Amino acid sequence: MGAEGGKFVRAAFLPWLILGWVGFAVLPWYLVEDGFWAFQWLIDGYPLDSDYAPALVQAALGNVWLFPLLLPLLAPLFIIRKTKTDPDYARVLIISGGFGFAYLLAQGFIVGISGWEYTALENLFGPMNSRQYGMGYGALLTATGFLVLFTSGLAAAGSLRGDVFVTSAIGIVIALVATFVFLPVGKVLISAFISESGTYAFAAFGENFFTRKIWGLACITTTASCGVAWNSLFLALLTGVSTTLLGLAFALVATRTDFRWKKSLRTLTVLPIITPPFVIGLALILLFGRAGTITQFVSDLLGVEPGRWLYGLPGIWLAQTLSFTPIAFLVLIGVVEGVSPSMEEASQTLGASRWNTFKRVSLPLMRPGLANAFLIGFIESMADFGNPMVLGGNYEVLSTEIFFAIVGAQNDQGRAAVLAILLLCFTLSAFFAQRVWLGKKSYTTVAGKAESGAHAGMNPLLRNICLGVTLPWAAFTLAIYGMILFGGFVISWGRDHSLTLQHYSNAFSVDWAEHGLHWEGTAWDSFWTTITISAIAAPLTAALGLLTSFLLVRQKFRGKNLFEFGTMLSFAIPGTVIGVSYILAFNVPPFELTGTGVILVLCFVFRNMPVGVRGGIAAMTQLDKSLDEASLTLGANSLTTLRRVILPLLRPAIVAALVYSFVRAITSVSAVIFLVSADHNMATSYIIGLVENGQYGIAIAYSSVLIIVMLLAIFLVQRAVGERKLRRDNRLEATSAKSKSLKEKQA
Amino acid sequence: MSLHLRPGSVVFENITKKYGVVTAIDDVSFSIEPGHLVTLLGPSGCGKTTTLRMIAGLEHPTNGRVIIGGKDVTSLPATDRDVSMVFQSYALFPHMTVAENVGYGLSVSGLGKQETGERVEEGLELVGLAGYGQRLPSELSGGQQQRVAVARALVLEPEVLLLDEPLSNLDAKLRRKVREEIRDLQQKLGLTAVYVTHDQEEALAVSDRIIVMNRSVIAQEGTPRELYEKPASSFIADFIGDANLVEGEIVATHSPNEATVRIASLQCNLPDRGLAAGPVKIAIRPDCVLLEKASPELKGIKGNIIHATYLGNQIHYTIDSALGELFVVDYRIDRAITAGSDISMTFASRGMALLAS
Numbered sequence A: 001m002g003a004e005g006g007k008f009v010r011a012a013f014l015p016w017l018i019l020g021w022v023g024f025a026v027l028p029w030y031l032v033e034d035g036f037w038a039f040q041w042l043i044d045g046y047p048l049d050s051d052y053a054p055a056l057v058q059a060a061l062g063n064v065w066l067f068p069l070l071l072p073l074l075a076p077l078f079i080i081r082k083t084k085t086d087p088d089y090a091r092v093l094i095i096s097g098g099f100g101f102a103y104l105l106a107q108g109f110i111v112g113i114s115g116w117e118y119t120a121l122e123n124l125f126g127p128m129n130s131r132q133y134g135m136g137y138g139a140l141l142t143a144t145g146f147l148v149l150f151t152s153g154l155a156a157a158g159s160l161r162g163d164v165f166v167t168s169a170i171g172i173v174i175a176l177v178a179t180f181v182f183l184p185v186g187k188v189l190i191s192a193f194i195s196e197s198g199t200y201a202f203a204a205f206g207e208n209f210f211t212r213k214i215w216g217l218a219c220i221t222t223t224a225s226c227g228v229a230w231n232s233l234f235l236a237l238l239t240g241v242s243t244t245l246l247g248l249a250f251a252l253v254a255t256r257t258d259f260r261w262k263k264s265l266r267t268l269t270v271l272p273i274i275t276p277p278f279v280i281g282l283a284l285i286l287l288f289g290r291a292g293t294i295t296q297f298v299s300d301l302l303g304v305e306p307g308r309w310l311y312g313l314p315g316i317w318l319a320q321t322l323s324f325t326p327i328a329f330l331v332l333i334g335v336v337e338g339v340s341p342s343m344e345e346a347s348q349t350l351g352a353s354r355w356n357t358f359k360r361v362s363l364p365l366m367r368p369g370l371a372n373a374f375l376i377g378f379i380e381s382m383a384d385f386g387n388p389m390v391l392g393g394n395y396e397v398l399s400t401e402i403f404f405a406i407v408g409a410q411n412d413q414g415r416a417a418v419l420a421i422l423l424l425c426f427t428l429s430a431f432f433a434q435r436v437w438l439g440k441k442s443y444t445t446v447a448g449k450a451e452s453g454a455h456a457g458m459n460p461l462l463r464n465i466c467l468g469v470t471l472p473w474a475a476f477t478l479a480i481y482g483m484i485l486f487g488g489f490v491i492s493w494g495r496d497h498s499l500t501l502q503h504y505s506n507a508f509s510v511d512w513a514e515h516g517l518h519w520e521g522t523a524w525d526s527f528w529t530t531i532t533i534s535a536i537a538a539p540l541t542a543a544l545g546l547l548t549s550f551l552l553v554r555q556k557f558r559g560k561n562l563f564e565f566g567t568m569l570s571f572a573i574p575g576t577v578i579g580v581s582y583i584l585a586f587n588v589p590p591f592e593l594t595g596t597g598v599i600l601v602l603c604f605v606f607r608n609m610p611v612g613v614r615g616g617i618a619a620m621t622q623l624d625k626s627l628d629e630a631s632l633t634l635g636a637n638s639l640t641t642l643r644r645v646i647l648p649l650l651r652p653a654i655v656a657a658l659v660y661s662f663v664r665a666i667t668s669v670s671a672v673i674f675l676v677s678a679d680h681n682m683a684t685s686y687i688i689g690l691v692e693n694g695q696y697g698i699a700i701a702y703s704s705v706l707i708i709v710m711l712l713a714i715f716l717v718q719r720a721v722g723e724r725k726l727r728r729d730n731r732l733e734a735t736s737a738k739s740k741s742l743k744e745k746q747a
Numbered sequence B: 001m002s003l004h005l006r007p008g009s010v011v012f013e014n015i016t017k018k019y020g021v022v023t024a025i026d027d028v029s030f031s032i033e034p035g036h037l038v039t040l041l042g043p044s045g046c047g048k049t050t051t052l053r054m055i056a057g058l059e060h061p062t063n064g065r066v067i068i069g070g071k072d073v074t075s076l077p078a079t080d081r082d083v084s085m086v087f088q089s090y091a092l093f094p095h096m097t098v099a100e101n102v103g104y105g106l107s108v109s110g111l112g113k114q115e116t117g118e119r120v121e122e123g124l125e126l127v128g129l130a131g132y133g134q135r136l137p138s139e140l141s142g143g144q145q146q147r148v149a150v151a152r153a154l155v156l157e158p159e160v161l162l163l164d165e166p167l168s169n170l171d172a173k174l175r176r177k178v179r180e181e182i183r184d185l186q187q188k189l190g191l192t193a194v195y196v197t198h199d200q201e202e203a204l205a206v207s208d209r210i211i212v213m214n215r216s217v218i219a220q221e222g223t224p225r226e227l228y229e230k231p232a233s234s235f236i237a238d239f240i241g242d243a244n245l246v247e248g249e250i251v252a253t254h255s256p257n258e259a260t261v262r263i264a265s266l267q268c269n270l271p272d273r274g275l276a277a278g279p280v281k282i283a284i285r286p287d288c289v290l291l292e293k294a295s296p297e298l299k300g301i302k303g304n305i306i307h308a309t310y311l312g313n314q315i316h317y318t319i320d321s322a323l324g325e326l327f328v329v330d331y332r333i334d335r336a337i338t339a340g341s342d343i344s345m346t347f348a349s350r351g352m353a354l355l356a357s
Helices: A014-025 A055-061 A063-081 A087-110 A119-125 A138-155 A164-191 A201-211 A228-256 A262-274 A279-288 A295-300 A315-339 A341-349 A354-383 A386-391 A397-405 A413-445 A458-488 A503-509 A524-554 A560-572 A577-586 A597-622 A625-633 A639-650 A649-666 A683-692 A696-721 A730-746 B048-054 B098-110 B112-126 B142-154 B172-189 B202-208 B224-229 B234-239
Strands: A490-492 A494-497 A511-512 A516-520 B010-019 B020-033 B038-042 B064-070 B085-086 B162-163 B193-197 B209-214 B215-224 B244-254 B258-263 B266-271 B280-283 B289-293 B299-311 B315-321 B324-330 B342-347 B352-355
Touching: A014 A055, A014 A063, A014 A138, A014 A625, A055 A063, A055 A138, A063 A087, A087 A138, A087 B142, A138 A164, A138 B064, A164 A279, A164 A413, A164 A458, A164 A524, A164 A560, A201 A413, A228 A262, A228 A315, A228 A354, A228 A397, A228 A413, A228 A458, A262 A315, A262 A458, A262 A649, A262 A696, A279 A295, A279 A315, A279 A386, A279 A458, A279 B064, A295 B342, A315 A354, A315 A386, A315 A458, A341 A354, A341 A503, A354 A397, A354 A413, A386 A683, A397 A413, A397 A577, A413 A560, A458 A696, A490 A696, A494 B234, A503 A524, A503 A696, A516 B010, A524 A560, A524 A597, A524 A639, A524 A649, A524 A683, A524 A696, A560 A597, A577 A597, A625 B085, A639 A649, A639 B098, A649 A683, A649 A696, A683 A696, B010 B048, B020 B048, B020 B064, B020 B209, B020 B215, B038 B048, B038 B172, B038 B202, B048 B064, B048 B085, B048 B162, B048 B193, B085 B142, B098 B112, B098 B142, B112 B142, B142 B162, B142 B172, B172 B202, B172 B342, B193 B202, B202 B224, B209 B224, B209 B234, B215 B224, B215 B234, B234 B244, B234 B280, B234 B352, B244 B324, B258 B280, B266 B342, B266 B352, B289 B315, B289 B324, B315 B342
Parallel strands: B038 B193, B038 B209, B085 B162, B162 B193
Antiparallel strands: A490 A494, A511 A516, B010 B020, B010 B064, B209 B215, B244 B258, B244 B280, B258 B266, B280 B352, B289 B342, B299 B315, B299 B342, B315 B324
16 A cells, blocks of 8 residues: 555556566467467467567567557656656656557557458558467557556546546546447447448348348238247337236235235245246246146147147247246335335325225336336347247247347348347337436435335235236246256156156266266366356456446546446347357457457456446445545545445445356356357357257256356355444445345346 | 644635536635634535535635645645545444544555554544444444544644534534534644534634635635624624614714614614715624513614514514514513513614624
């Protein structure tokens, strides 16, 4: 902890300059094929081999366009003895950092695998014989160094009250979001306009966009299927309505009745978080598929032929309603509780009956919450990939169509991009509608702390309807989960119901071989990859999310709204779109990441970051701002304040962010399925493969193992991060509960 | 006492602070001498807290210079200023013990563990909380928490101590005790202190000088006595102690600085405060309106009692008269006059002041 006074600020940028030099002159500049961390490159000809050489050597070996990077690395040496207040200090840092960063990026985009990336440049300078591959750790370190030199310069020039940490943090978050959210999405937009010959054309977009496959309405008049856009929209509307109504019924039962087990209803809300999205579909197949238990039972009873009704709209709708009702419940329970009891009491003292009170006071106050729940159901349904994949049949929706456009025989990136844009438009519109509603919510529902009084009971008819709907549904949900746990223990569902451990031993057997423990089961590979990658992604997601929320809540800077939009954007992007965009953006230099584990980690970090941000914002706005200010006036800088005051008070939010991002990384399918490779296969995509082969037993066994692992992880993280040492501080405890539930809302 | 305080002066030079189009502080200048306790007083939204936060470095002025201890600190952030602040909410870190709270500033500035510990002990002793170091803030009473906040600010030996409504979270009885403690400590240590409050009584009680702010500018500055006895405007007269504002006329002025003033049917001599003959506003303190039951031989101003409220040691009257509605405080409980009675009023000149505006 250095003194922050005027004495030691001299050359505070030095570590970052050294970082830049290390990246430029020591580490391999380009991507190392066999993996940097294998360190094979150290004995394979480093530093002179052109595959492993640092930039300085690369430049000498012929990649001369790397030489100009020396200038911005040398310039800061001249101001090393100057103080922060010297105008040259800021000027040199801004210019060298800014130029270095911009030049480094530009050369990466301009010179590619086959020389010039742009024909115009080739015409201008003549053909180039040299080439370069994707950037590696060397380039990464140097770029980071330049970026922080630049932001240090800005801080010295007075931005953000001269706070280097805050300025740099903002700079880094912007750079990351630009690279891993905006760049990929931008690539999708561009590639929608590229024709098969590789030139830009609006015609290509029109051709892909205005086809009967997307917009056809044949299903209204004939038995043929409609376009995928209509299918997706129709399904999302159905799911939105059904989840909202069921969620409301559950919320009313939980808050307005004396139903005995209403507390255990709340555990329902954890389920969708720890359930891989296709697992519900899988369980439905075991119940209602052609060989399903109930199908068999009914067909024996009535003598009808087992039907395939499950595969298509009814099946997907059922699966999605099962999957997303708990989320609607979570959203609505807050809203239903938030309706001030005194308003209901006022209504009753004015002579209104319980039904009238509900209809004319409570329900209107819940309206924004209902809209919010509907929109979340809508977005989730649109983005859902697993259930349509497993249960879709001939009912095609956007998310699966995108997948088949890329992976199938067609391999038509342009078409995938067009579909992705369409899907993005749907979810973004819903997302913005939701934000508008959310904004209004705070005006209409009252959340008075000191209010006493009881909520009005429900009118008996309504109460019976709610119980009549929710109890069977809860039982159904339980049956589904029972199925998931039990299904892994029978030989072949629907045919041979004798108990077996065979599926588990196939997937997870362990053997003592001569070299020690041998992971023999077929699932171990993908299992360990999944755990490793999720465990790497979780802390990164939490850190980035909380840092961003700190900047958003506690700092004032220009363009903050845009900054917030950028960091929240990926929340509204369906996983399939992310998957496609990552493939398009990171398949070629300068960022050549496909096939690596890094791309999976990055994908998880930036997909789940918005949740960390939201949770952090919720928790941090509850912390009195004077705590930070007290720390600042006591001489701590903003980094110390964050570390010693804010983070310790945010422990519950940290736990939630860690758990959530870990679990989401494990259960994610839609984006991952594009990004896995032979070396880095994830559990979910492995399971989907099993389902496609009809190996339901192993698939179900593997899914239950994942669910157990996630429950274990939640428990462990909670233990590891621990509780805060605060007694009698109810306000803060309320914070933690709030941030947790908010997090769960995002599920 | 081993605190080594170097009390500093505070100078505001033509400070303006704007938030977008809203002007929170409009061209304010003042200076505070070392070792003085100066209060920024005013109604909510007058800019007093913004002013305090600009001294702390938590806000930065749009225009003008802030000088603390002779150094221009206008562009320095809070972290780098030699100023400590006691917050309205105390802002004690709830996850740290009392000792960790008090030692926080020392430890982030790189002081060793042992020295930090010693100075924390001294700080706690100073505010009478020796032995409370291992408790959590939530285990202390409001008054004790407040004292921890003061100790935390003092152990850094700041040039200036800032106090933002430090008593507002305490109950009424404790308030008087704590404000006396703060004043004693400030005088004992010779601290420069800037104190923000909206409570005029509190301001009168603790301050060497008071800066009254209203609508983003300084309304008046002076010692407590000057402000009470010589209010510069009807705002000040009304804000510092209650006042009835009545219209009158300066009939004549005589040296030295005296004016003959006519109010309705009464005439009296008051300090002229540089005013010339003509219509004038006069502030009259409620306890300086003297009431008698009306009788033909009394020559006071006639009026009628609309309300009479008994408050134990005093009676509050609302009077309807030719001067308008007047508020009167009367301590002569035994001579209470019932509502609806006609009365005759005179004024005691010690509670009257001519107003320039």
